[in-house]
Amino acid sequence: MGNRGTRQMAGEGAAMLERHLVQSVGFRNTGPAGARDGFEFRLRLPYYRGIPASLCDGVAVSVDGESFGFEGNRIELDGRELSLGALREAVDVRWRIDQAAIVRVPRPGGLAVGVHAITVDVRLRQSYFPPQFQPSIVTETRAATIVL
């Protein structure tokens, strides 16, 4: 895999993140060349404070109109890769505002090299909003590039 680590993993202190939720750095295919099994990207928390990971109810993704439901995507925080079920129970893992999560999406063959329109729906449960408005869903679309 081409992931050679991030500054947050090396413990070198927080880097400035891009203003977009989906970060351009880190958008890449997963799996060996010729046998790609999906793609991944780094995601900034769309909120003004960090949260216990269990308050994130998954991330739905769409690329060039093809949808990948929030139930099937996995999220890595603090080096722990979490399925939706594990995420909902991760009360001791925190998603900090200065720390991008890594979202992994299964897709046999990965994505084609080039520029894609990628949309995220980030689902958050906020305890201090009325129950009928939960989860809140924050949506953003951007163009991002797969290099290899």
Next chain:
Amino acid sequence: MSTAAFKYGVSLYSYSEDIGTVLTLEDAVESVADLDATGIEILGEAHVPGYPNPPAAWIDHWFALLERYRLEPTNYGSWVDTRLRLARPMTAIEAAADLARDIRLAARLGFRMVRPKFGVVSFDLVPDPIWREAVERVLDLAHDSNVIICPEIHAPTPIRHPVVDAYVEFIQRTGTKNFGLLIDTGIFQDRPLPHMPGETPEMRRDFLNGIHVEPADFLAVAPYVVFIQAKFHSITDALADEHIPWERIVPMLKRAGYSGYLSSEYEGERAPWKSLEQVRRQHALMRKLEREYDARSRPPAG
């Protein structure tokens, strides 16, 4: 008769989205000091690296920043995430543990007030009833830590409301000095906020049009108010606030003898760096109104 003077501060909430993308924490602290403000307010789980266990070196750095810029820590925002688990509600004991965690960290960073945001159980934002037992369990800790716990009165909850009555009743019943009220000036908003991009009339939540609390309602709770978050959304080039009637709020706070903080909480458009400029405008406006009030109430010479 001289009137009590306000103290001026800023909540780093004002710079949400900017801190960590186009501003460092240090940039933000410098911008607060440049207003000649004396107080800085933070959100624990936003501005403390490694929350809830910041490295010791960062705590040293925090105190060095305060000293360099001559700022005092005012209020520390925390959350009691009652929906932490999907499977079951939070218990009062768990909520007390969350409060204790933040009171300890806030005190360690020099803060005198902790604003807990409790989860709610209804459309009109009634806090989860576990708040009472949770707070009672940490009152001794708050006392020993020299911290006042102060839930915020925030739109759509007005001052005249059972939620506020319950907080006041709690203070009277326990006789505690370690629990008070925080007023968010968004309750005085008397003109509608602009619609968000993509927001249709059906999506509009009523309170975004303003809940129009009469500034004079403050007088009934003034003895219990320990902090004011000066919420605002947009101030024009002519120093006119488009939603919050400061020209009515400032004189009323002066008449009430309020001598605590006005801590800016910018909650407007999140274009990069816009928050910096908007906070400066608000400080110019609030200080001008206070000077004008003081000039009017000064006794004639001789």
